[in-house]
Amino acid sequence: MADKRKLGSGEKKFRDRSQNYKSSRNVHSNIKRKRVLTEEEKRILMRRRARRKRQAEQKKARIIFALALVFCLFVVFQVFAMAFRFIEKSRKAQKEESVTVVESSVESSPAESTEESTEEESPSEGETNAEGMVFSGGRYIDPSKPMVALTFDDGPDVQVDGVLMDELEKVNGRATFFVVGQRVEKFPEDIKNTVERGHEIGNHSYDHDIHLSSKGQDYIRNEFDKTDDAVEKAAGVRPALVRLPGGNISNDVKAVVKKPLIFWSIDTEDWRSRDAVKTQNSILSQVKDGDIVLMHALYLSTAQACKTVIPELHARGYQLVTVSELIHFRGQNVQGGNGVQYKNFPPIETAAAESSTASSVSETVKETSVQSSLQSVKESSKSSETKKETKSTKTASKSTESKSNTEATKESGNIVENPGIATESKTAEKSTKESAGNIAGAIDAEDPQ
Numbered sequence: 001m002a003d004k005r006k007l008g009s010g011e012k013k014f015r016d017r018s019q020n021y022k023s024s025r026n027v028h029s030n031i032k033r034k035r036v037l038t039e040e041e042k043r044i045l046m047r048r049r050a051r052r053k054r055q056a057e058q059k060k061a062r063i064i065f066a067l068a069l070v071f072c073l074f075v076v077f078q079v080f081a082m083a084f085r086f087i088e089k090s091r092k093a094q095k096e097e098s099v100t101v102v103e104s105s106v107e108s109s110p111a112e113s114t115e116e117s118t119e120e121e122s123p124s125e126g127e128t129n130a131e132g133m134v135f136s137g138g139r140y141i142d143p144s145k146p147m148v149a150l151t152f153d154d155g156p157d158v159q160v161d162g163v164l165m166d167e168l169e170k171v172n173g174r175a176t177f178f179v180v181g182q183r184v185e186k187f188p189e190d191i192k193n194t195v196e197r198g199h200e201i202g203n204h205s206y207d208h209d210i211h212l213s214s215k216g217q218d219y220i221r222n223e224f225d226k227t228d229d230a231v232e233k234a235a236g237v238r239p240a241l242v243r244l245p246g247g248n249i250s251n252d253v254k255a256v257v258k259k260p261l262i263f264w265s266i267d268t269e270d271w272r273s274r275d276a277v278k279t280q281n282s283i284l285s286q287v288k289d290g291d292i293v294l295m296h297a298l299y300l301s302t303a304q305a306c307k308t309v310i311p312e313l314h315a316r317g318y319q320l321v322t323v324s325e326l327i328h329f330r331g332q333n334v335q336g337g338n339g340v341q342y343k344n345f346p347p348i349e350t351a352a353a354e355s356s357t358a359s360s361v362s363e364t365v366k367e368t369s370v371q372s373s374l375q376s377v378k379e380s381s382k383s384s385e386t387k388k389e390t391k392s393t394k395t396a397s398k399s400t401e402s403k404s405n406t407e408a409t410k411e412s413g414n415i416v417e418n419p420g421i422a423t424e425s426k427t428a429e430k431s432t433k434e435s436a437g438n439i440a441g442a443i444d445a446e447d448p449q
């Protein structure tokens with residue numbers, strides 16, 4: 001406003017005019033421009049605009065299409081992933097089903113599984129099935145049923161061992177081979193084969209020196225260590241058990257050998273008779289639950305006898321087990337050997353066990369094993385007396401051997417070497433005399449060669 005007041009009238013007029021001119025010129029130019037556009041130009045313009053619009057729309061459509069495509073791909077990927085997961089799941093489920101089907105079929109047919117367990121995918125050692133049978137050595141063992149351990153000394157002998165193992169396999173039986181170290185070195189393949197077929201290898205010294213027990217601790221140690229080494233080299237296992245040559249024990253043996261010393265309750269005297277019928281009769285006439293049978297893997301007559309004995313024992317319901325299995329299933333504690341020679345491992349309970357359940361049997365086994373180990377310590381002092389007596393009555397006992405054979409084995413559960421004696425003590429005195437005769441006979445009977 002201050003400026004306006006200062007302006008002269010001429011100036012004002014000029015300014016107004018120029019302003020008027022400007023505005024009129026603007027109007028003019030607009031009219032002029034509008035007028036310049038021809039119809040064609042308008043069409044071009046319109047077309048151009050339309051094209052731009054179309055392009056914009058196309059661009060929009062393309063973006064939408066791209067987004068839609070990405071979305072579709074994502075959906076398809078998800079669907080595939082889900083389908084894959086579903087297939088995997090169903091496959092797993094099928095596998096599990098088939099496993100349970102196999103398991104249930106094994107459970108539903110225990111007899112069959114016992115026969116064929118070596119062929120199938122085997123359960124782990126010591127596994128118990130629904131029937132309470134324990135998987136051991138490639139087949140199932142019923143701990144509540146009778147079992148016998150056949151033992152074969154002085155081998156290996158390729159020919160005899162082969163026959164024995166073939167016969168044993170027919171009834172899913174296993175045996176213990178007490179081998180001589182120097183023979184192991186000659187026939188390592190036979191030892192390997194025996195172990196692979198599920199049998200047990202015991203240590204029967206290196207040279208089979210029947211006077212070994214009186215030759216000092218170093219000599220004794222060397223005899224058993226060398227044999228352990230030979231067996232390990234041949235088959236990759238070290239024997240868990242020892243059988244003394246001739247069954248001859250001494251304080252030096254007790255001091256050196258810290259493995260269970262295994263004696264026998266049935267002496268077939270197969271080395272003496274070399275007669276298949278005599279050998280088989282000596283077993284079948286007196287065999288009972290828990291017996292350890294002494295034979296020799298050197299004679300074809302023994303192999304021949306076993307062709308009858310093995311199926312017959314199976315038919316009578318005896319499971320043919322290794323000595324270690326017998327010890328295990330009878331719940332015996334023989335760790336460190338205890339310095340005694342174990343004759344047999346009869347069932348701890350007889351009448352009571354039959355009526356009681358499996359679990360209560362195992363309880364009694366535990367109890368009595370503790371009891372019996374105490375008892376065996378107590379009676380080990382008695383054993384030396386018994387052996388002295390044995391020597392003096394050796395000839396007498398020999399003459400009555402055949403007669404007292406059945407009686408002696410009936411009472412053999414009471415012998416000091418037997419850890420399961422605690423429950424039967426009523427006829428201790430009588431049986432000690434009788435079975436002492438049995439031991440003496442057996443020691444003499446062991447093949448000295």
Ligand SMILES: [Zn+2]
Nearest residue numbers: 153154245246
């Ligand atoms: Zn021998």
